[in-house]
Structures are given as structure tokens and as C-alpha cells.
Amino acid sequence: MNNGQTAIKWRFLVAEDKEETVRQLREIAPACVDLPDEVEVVACETFPKAAARLRTERFDLLILDLKDDGDITLNADENPAGLAIFEELKKTRFVPVVFYTALAHKVRSEETSFVRVVEKTEDVTRVKDEVRRVFATKLPILTRHLEELQ
Numbered sequence: 001m002n003n004g005q006t007a008i009k010w011r012f013l014v015a016e017d018k019e020e021t022v023r024q025l026r027e028i029a030p031a032c033v034d035l036p037d038e039v040e041v042v043a044c045e046t047f048p049k050a051a052a053r054l055r056t057e058r059f060d061l062l063i064l065d066l067k068d069d070g071d072i073t074l075n076a077d078e079n080p081a082g083l084a085i086f087e088e089l090k091k092t093r094f095v096p097v098v099f100y101t102a103l104a105h106k107v108r109s110e111e112t113s114f115v116r117v118v119e120k121t122e123d124v125t126r127v128k129d130e131v132r133r134v135f136a137t138k139l140p141i142l143t144r145h146l147e148e149l150q
Contacts, residue, residue, distance in 0.1 A: 007036035013059040014043045015050035017068050024124040025063060032131040047081040059095055060140050061131060066101040080106060094143055096134045100127050113137050
């Protein structure tokens with residue numbers, strides 16, 4: 001995805017509380033970009049930790065669950081904690097997002113070229129496909145370039 005230039009190390013933040021899901025996402029991450037590029041995956045098991053890292057660090061992509069499995073208080077009318085992170089992110093900076101969640105119906109209306117939604121009942125390789133679609137827009141490389149110029 002970088003057209004023969006020097007290798008880029010892309011940074012993905014994964015906000016996910018299930019270790020097995022994080023492991024699967026780490027496994028597919030290298031296939032999300034073309035060689036010689038690489039991916040560094042930073043995982044946060046809680047939404048507050050992910051929000052704090054987004055405020056202080058630069059990421060090229062956010063893979064975001066919507067709900068912590070320990071949160072049994074969520075009613076059908078309430079917005080899940082992951083959605084609050086997404087709303088905050090939209091106010092502060094541009095980072096493409098791939099929602100990987102069992103609550104896909106809560107964010108389908110947010111879907112664009114840079115915000116993708118994958119239902120957790122689908123295979124994790126669908127996350128890879130959606131990340132590749134986001135990167136095919138060339139906006140992540142443009143965003144990175146603009147940030148470097150600043």
C-alpha cells in the first residue's frame with residue numbers, strides 16, 4: 001500500500017477485552033498491509049485505557065469493540081461504551097475505525113469509506129478485508145504525511 005517506498009510501520013489500536021479476539025486480530029494484522037510495510041498492534045482491554053492512548057499517541061487505525069463483556073447493565077436503548085470513544089475521536093482527530101462487534105446494528109449508520117463495521121459472528125478475516133478497503137482509499141498514508149509535515 002505504499003507503492004515501493006520505504007517500509008512503513010502502521011500502528012493499530014485494538015480496543016477489545018477478549019484475549020482470544022486480540023490474539024486473532026494480531027495474527028491477521030500483517031495481512032492488512034502490503035509488504036514491506038509492517039503493523040504494530042497495541043491492545044487495550046478497557047475503553048478508558050484506549051481513550052487515554054488515543055489522546056496521547058498517534059495511531060493509523062482503530063479496531064473497536066462496542067461493549068465490554070463485563071458490562072451487563074447495558075439496556076437496548078443505551079449507547080455502549082465503545083460508541084463514546086468513537087464520538088470523542090470524531091471531535092479530536094481523524095483515525096479510520098473498524099468496528100468489530102456483536103452490536104453491529106448500533107453502528108451501521110456510521111459506516112463510510114473510513115468507518116467499517118464487521119459483525120463478530122463473521123470470520124476475523126473480514127476485519128482484514130475491511131482494513132484493506134480503508135487503506136485502499138489512500139487516506140491513511142495522506143493523513144500520516146500531513147501529520148509529519150506539521
